[in-house]
Amino acid sequence: xxxxxxxxxxxxxxxxxxxxxxxxxxxxxxxxxxxxxxxxxxxxxxxxxxxxxxxxxxxxxxxxxxxxxxxxxxxxxxxxxxxxxxxxxxxxxxxxxxxxxxxxxxxxxxxxxxxxxxxxxxxxxxxxxxxxxxxxxxxxxxxxxxxxxxxxxxxxxxxxxxxxxxxxxxxxxxxxxxxxxxxxxxxxxxxxxxxxxxxxxxxxxxxxxxxxxxxxxxxxxxxxxxxxxxxxxxxxxxxxxxxxxxxxxxxxxxxxxxxxxxxxxxxxxxxxxxxxxxxxxxxxxxxxxxxxxxxxxxxxxxxxxxxxxx
Numbered sequence: 001x002x003x004x005x006x007x008x009x010x011x012x013x014x015x016x017x018x019x020x021x022x023x024x025x026x027x028x029x030x031x032x033x034x035x036x037x038x039x040x041x042x043x044x045x046x047x048x049x050x051x052x053x054x055x056x057x058x059x060x061x062x063x064x065x066x067x068x069x070x071x072x073x074x075x076x077x078x079x080x081x082x083x084x085x086x087x088x089x090x091x092x093x094x095x096x097x098x099x100x101x102x103x104x105x106x107x108x109x110x111x112x113x114x115x116x117x118x119x120x121x122x123x124x125x126x127x128x129x130x131x132x133x134x135x136x137x138x139x140x141x142x143x144x145x146x147x148x149x150x151x152x153x154x155x156x157x158x159x160x161x162x163x164x165x166x167x168x169x170x171x172x173x174x175x176x177x178x179x180x181x182x183x184x185x186x187x188x189x190x191x192x193x194x195x196x197x198x199x200x201x202x203x204x205x206x207x208x209x210x211x212x213x214x215x216x217x218x219x220x221x222x223x224x225x226x227x228x229x230x231x232x233x234x235x236x237x238x239x240x241x242x243x244x245x246x247x248x249x250x251x252x253x254x255x256x257x258x259x260x261x262x263x264x265x266x267x268x269x270x271x272x273x274x275x276x277x278x279x280x281x282x283x284x285x286x287x288x289x290x291x292x293x294x295x296x297x298x299x300x301x302x303x304x305x306x307x308x309x310x
Contacts, residue, residue, distance in 0.1 A: 002027040003222075004053050006118075008039055008109065009060030013179050014123065014171070017211045018058075022219055029054060031109075032061070039105035040093040042112075049112035056222060058121045059109050062102050062152070066127070069098035069148035070271035076100075076147070102151035103158070110162050119165040121222065126172035126207070126233065128153045131274025138170075138229040138283055146271040156229075165227050169218060172233040172279055175297070176211040177304035184208075185298060188244055192253040199261040200241035205276045208243060209234040210297035217289045224287060231279040236293035243294065250298050 002024075008031045009015045019028065029052055031037045037044045039061060049057060063069055076099035082088040092100035106122070113120050127149035128142035144150045159166050175185035182190060185208070191198060209232065217232045238246065241260055248255045263275050281291050292300070304310070 004029065004055070005222075006031055006049060006052055006054045006057040007060065008032065008058070009062065009123070012060060013176070013181070013183060014174055014211055014214055015060045016179065017176055018060075018215050018218070021212065021215045025219070027054075031057075038093065039108055040089075040096070040100060042089070042108050045108045046112040046115060049109070049118060050116040052116075054118070056119045056121060057109060057113055058123075058218070058222075059106065060123045061105065062123065063096075063098045064125075064148065066146060066148045066273070067271045069102075069151065070146055072097040072099065073147040076151075098147055098151045099154075102148075103154045106155035107158055110158055110164065113164055114162060119167075120159060120162075121167040121169065121218065122155060122159050124156055124168050124170045125149065125152050126170055126231075126277045126279050127274060128156065128170065129274055129277060129279075131205075131276040134276065135278045135280050136231075137280050138231055145274055148271070149274075167221050167226060168229045169214075169221070169232045170229070170279065171209055171214060172231075172277060173206050173208040174211045174214060175208055175301065177301045177308070178310045185243075185247065185301060188247050189251060192244075192248055192251070192257060195254065195257060198244055198258045199266065200239075200244045200258055201263050201266050202239050202241045202260045203275065204239055204263050204273070205237050205278050206240070206243075207233045207235075207237050207277065207279055207281075208294045208297065210292045210300065212300070213289075213291045213297070217284055217291070220287060220289050221284070226287070230284050231281050232284060233279045233281050233291065234294060234297065235281060235291045236295065237278050238294050246294060247298055250302055 004027045079091045092104045130143040175183040
């Protein structure tokens with residue numbers, strides 16, 4: 001029998017792959033505006049969650065554009081000063097800002113889960129850390145440096161204080177073979193295919209994560225009835241420059257198109273970024289979950305693209 005599960009963000013980068021790989025294992029009930037349920041509508045969220053037989057809510061929806069979220073910061077702070085709760089809620093729903101989607105929307109999901117006594121699985125980000133340490137485990141204290149990360153961390157805190165059973169899964173630079181909107185790997189592939197020159201950062205550390213592995217990890221965590229924070233990330237750190245070189249080598253593109261730049265130059269005028277985001281995945285490893293290295297992940301991306309002629 002399929003496991004019933006309520007899901008937000010099912011048409012996104014990770015969510016759509018969840019359906020593709022696990023559609024035979026899960027009976028999905030989608031929570032989105034297309035289905036008439038905006039996560040910013042408290043009453044609608046409560047109704048759909050409380051009326052469902054599903055015992056788990058997988059909350060993947062979020063506003064994720066880092067620079068776009070930074071532009072919301074000033075307005076979000078203004079709305080947070082509104083004393084009348086109904087007026088404030090109307091502002092969140094009308095303006096769909098970073099705080100509205102990532103905090104207020106998450107609070108609505110959590111409150112409905114409390115009412116209906118359901119477990120929540122929340123997708124968060126490596127960006128909750130400030131990048132000042134060499135490595136980060138699940139026990140390290142977040143310290144976000146931009147508004148996007150701040151809003152995602154506020155969501156984490158609300159969940160942790162809710163009294164619910166929860167899984168917080170922090171992801172980092174997810175990529176896959178194909179999606180309607182390009183992730184960072186596909187974006188680089190497309191540009192190198194066009195013989196465009198790339199200027200890539202050499203002093204930023206990241207842990208790219210193959211989305212097929214994320215889907216498998218979430219499936220395992222759900223079925224093992226795990227609770228807590230988990231770093232669902234890849235098994236190899238790279239700089240953006242190294243990532244671009246590995247992609248060029250894997251797909252036989254011209255490496256001379258790729259040049260080096262610094263983070264200060266590349267991100268000038270953009271939202272602040274944490275620059276050393278080596279999240280450790282030892283915790284999920286102890287559960288038998290294997291996460292690909294970047295080398296293995298992009299090799300699988302190439303194999304899938306060739307198989308399906310993408």
